[in-house]
Amino acid sequence: xxxxxxxxxxPDGSQTPSEAGLEPSVRxxxxxxxxxxxxxxxxxxxxxxxxxLSVGDCVALVSIPITWTAVRNxxxxxxxxxxxxxxxxxxxxMSLLAESSFVVEAWARRATTLSLLAVPCAVAVFVWGARxxxxxxxxxxxxxxxxxxxxxxxxxxxNPWKFGIGAAVSIMVLSLVANxxxxxxxxxxxxxxxxxxxxxxxxxxxxxxxxxxTVIWQALASWARWHVPTPRxxxxxxxxxLAVVGVTAMAGVVAASESGTLGEDAQNxxxxxxxxxxxxxxxxxxxxxxxxxxxxxxPWGYGAGVKPRFEDLWVAKRGMAALGYDPxxxxxENFMFGGRIELHSGVMDMWAAASIxxxxxxxxxAGMALAAMMRDLGRLRATPWLFFAALTVxxxxxxxxxxxxxxxxxxxxxAAVLQPALRDAVQLGADDEPAELGRGHSARTGTxxxxx
Numbered sequence: 166x167x168x169x170x171x172x173x174x175x176p177d178g179s180q181t182p183s184e185a186g187l188e189p190s191v192r193x194x195x196x197x198x199x200x201x202x203x204x205x206x207x208x209x210x211x212x213x214x215x216x217x218l219s220v221g222d223c224v225a226l227v228s229i230p231i232t233w234t235a236v237r238n239x240x241x242x243x244x245x246x247x248x249x250x251x252x253x254x255x256x257x258x259m260s261l262l263a264e265s266s267f268v269v270e271a272w273a274r275r276a277t278t279l280s281l282l283a284v285p286c287a288v289a290v291f292v293w294g295a296r297x298x299x300x301x302x303x304x305x306x307x308x309x310x311x312x313x314x315x316x317x318x319x320x321x322x323x324n325p326w327k328f329g330i331g332a333a334v335s336i337m338v339l340s341l342v343a344n345x346x347x348x349x350x351x352x353x354x355x356x357x358x359x360x361x362x363x364x365x366x367x368x369x370x371x372x373x374x375x376x377x378x379t380v381i382w383q384a385l386a387s388w389a390r391w392h393v394p395t396p397r398x399x400x401x402x403x404x405x406x407l408a409v410v411g412v413t414a415m416a417g418v419v420a421a422s423e424s425g426t427l428g429e430d431a432q433n434x435x436x437x438x439x440x441x442x443x444x445x446x447x448x449x450x451x452x453x454x455x456x457x458x459x460x461x462x463x464p465w466g467y468g469a470g471v472k473p474r475f476e477d478l479w480v481a482k483r484g485m486a487a488l489g490y491d492p493x494x495x496x497x498e499n500f501m502f503g504g505r506i507e508l509h510s511g512v513m514d515m516w517a518a519a520s521i522x523x524x525x526x527x528x529x530x531a532g533m534a535l536a537a538m539m540r541d542l543g544r545l546r547a548t549p550w551l552f553f554a555a556l557t558v559x560x561x562x563x564x565x566x567x568x569x570x571x572x573x574x575x576x577x578x579x580a581a582v583l584q585p586a587l588r589d590a591v592q593l594g595a596d597d598e599p600a601e602l603g604r605g606h607s608a609r610t611g612t613x614x615x616x617x
Contacts, residue, residue: 194297198297200231201293201294201298201303202298202306204232204290204293205303205306205307205310205575206309207220207221207224208224208290208291208310208575209221209307209309209310209311209312209313209314209333209575210310210311210313210314211571211572212314217272217273218275218276218279219276219571221283221310221571221572222279222283222287222571225283225287225290225575226283226286228286228289228290229286229289231293232289232290233289234293235292235293235296236285236288236292236582239292239582241581241582242285242288242292244529245285245526245529245530245533248522248525248526248529249285249526250282251522251526252281252515252525253278253281253282253519255519255520255522256274256277256281256468256469256519256520257274259466259468259469259471259519260278260468260469261468262468263467263471267468267471267473268471269470269471270470270472272470273470273505274468274469274470276470277469277470277505277518277519280567280571281515281519281523281526284526284530284574284578287571287574288574288579291575291576291578291579292582294306300579300580301340302340303576304336304340304550304551304554304576304580305336305340305341307336308333308335308336308576309333309337310572311329311332311333311572312330312333315328315329315332315333316330318330324365326360326361326364326366327364327365327366327369331357331361331364331369332557334357335357335373335553339353339549341353342549343548343549347380347384350549351380351381354373354376354377354549357373358370358373368560371411371414371415372552372553372556372557372560373553374417375411375414375552375556376547376552378413378414379403379407379410379552380547380549382406383545383547386545391545395588396589397588399542399543400539400540400542400543400587404539404542407542450510450564451488451490451492452485452501452508452509452513453488453509453564454484455481455484455485455497455501455508456508456510456513458480458483458484459481459506459517460513462477462480463477465520465521466516466519466520466521467506467517468518468519469518470505471518472505473502473506478498478502481501481502482497485497505518507566507567507568510562510565510566511527511561511563511565511567511569512524512527512528514566514567515527515567528562530562530577530578531558533578533581534558534577534581536581537551537577537580537584538551538552539587540581540584540585540587541584543587550576551577554573554576554577555577557573558570558573558574561573
């Protein structure tokens with residue numbers, strides 16, 4: 166009878182060539198996986214270190230020698246890299262030139278410049294980590310970092326769920342259920358919606374309602390065996406559905422807020438904003454009036470860390486007053502212009518700091534987020550965590566502060582870099598784990614997918 170062969174049965178007890186070659190490969194893979202988890206978690210932590218630098222920015226910048234190999238051939242990454250460097254250089258040079266006319270905060274200049282440089286570096290971390298963990302687990306790791314970063318809010322903020330913990334938990338939960346049955350996704354979305362419903366968070370509740378409507382629609386379409394010939398036509402059809410769901414969800418949230426379902430404070434704010442002559446959006450974000458007035462007054466921007474003069478403060482207040490908002494309440498002096506120019510709009514914050522290159526960078530970010538959602542709609546299996554992060558990014562590019570964006574950018578832009586072209590969307594399943602992707606190379610995206 167023939168004896169079965171076993172590596173452990175070598176006569177001298179030594180390792181066979183195949184075994185000796187396998188073990189270093191396994192050890193290296195495990196080490197890279199552990200490094201990927203640590204880097205991704207750290208990228209999600211926005212806690213400030215010395216000199217106003219965040220943990221995430223520092224880790225992203227320091228790790229670029231390791232992570233650069235993952236993005237060096239990615240075409241979608243190239244424009245992001247060029248605009249980030251151009252915006253950072255513009256912000257720094259404008260800040261130096263402004264020192265003769267303005268007060269410049271050195272810490273704010275440093276933090277703004279490095280945060281711009283860190284954007285592509287953080288995306289590289291996500292892409293490098295996703296090659297080893299899969300995008301779902303990479304998003305989960307970043308979400309866990311965001312959760313750790315938001316824990317101090319429990320002691321310092323009266324509504325920690327609304328201002329940090331809720332978003333981090335949402336990304337983690339939606340990542341965990343992304344490759345599960347749609348029923349479990351619906352239950353998770355309903356649970357998260359309920360938590361935001363009682364925490365007075367109108368915009369996030371609307372996002373979750375949009376995602377929930379999309380998941381339900383796709384479940385019904387799959388059950389009815391709805392078939393569209395090409396991913397592009399499917400994406401266009403689903404964008405129309407998503408637009409209808411979005412309008413319905415936002416109208417529902419506004420109605421719920423006006424009825425008092427979201428609390429008395431939200432009810433009072435919504436009624437006051439809806440009755441304003443400038444409309445709900447502009448009255449809810451009077452900073453847009455200040456942004457437009459400052460842009461007309463100084464279209465080339467200011468520079469990183471520049472504190473506005475009295476005349477700039479007056480221009481901003483006049484722009485806000487034009488929307489029916491009373492700016493004489495300390496908000497402009499203490500929050501918008503307390504340490505640097507913060508206009509509650511990512512694109513305008515970066516216009517003020519880095520002129521036109523900064524604004525173009527933020528518009529590119531919004532475009533990449535929208536494109537990522539569109540490519541994801543090329544199949545009847547939406548990715549909930551990607552939609553949640555992408556909707557949050559688009560909102561904060563236009564009507565949210567820049568400081569909110571860095572934690573979400575690695576997830577959204579990293580996923581956008583890794584996604585296949587829309588015409589190849591049907592080749593993906595519910596989750597893009599490396600083992601499911603196998604080996605392949607996309608000449609269009611410059612992204613190589615490797616199985617573990």
